[in-house]
Amino acid sequence: MEQSFTYEARGHMLVIHLPKELDHHNCRNLKYETDLLLSENYISKIVFDFSQTEFMDSSGIGVLLNRYKQMTANGGKVALCGVNRQIGRVLSIGGIGKLIDSYETKEAAIAG
Secondary structure, three states: OOOOOEEEEEOOEEEEEOOOEEOHHHHHHHHHHHHHHHHHOOOOEEEEEOOOOOEEOHHHHHHHHHHHHHHHHOOOEEEEEOOOHHHHHHHHHOOHHHHOEEEOOHHHHHHO
16 A cells, blocks of 8 residues: 655645655655655745654655755754654664654644
8 A cells, every 4th residue: 555645834834744654665755745845835844743653664764864954954944743662763773863853742843
């Protein structure tokens, strides 16, 4: 089954609701779709919503790092929310925890 992403635009903020599994197949789509969204809109903050995500591999780390570098280079921010223990482990192994703030809820991530 193809896992898809949903996007929620709030002013200059983009909330990306991630699917149950984040792997190299759908990370290609995520990268492509967010490239388009970022080129067409002025986005100063991206919130990655992991509340539905149960699995992520290293390609997910790659996308997050890529977006983090892209956003911070332009003075923007990236935040995460709804990260479970398993995903949290992958993120900390990938060094993401030190770079990107993580929040319990989407509302906190948006406000943070």
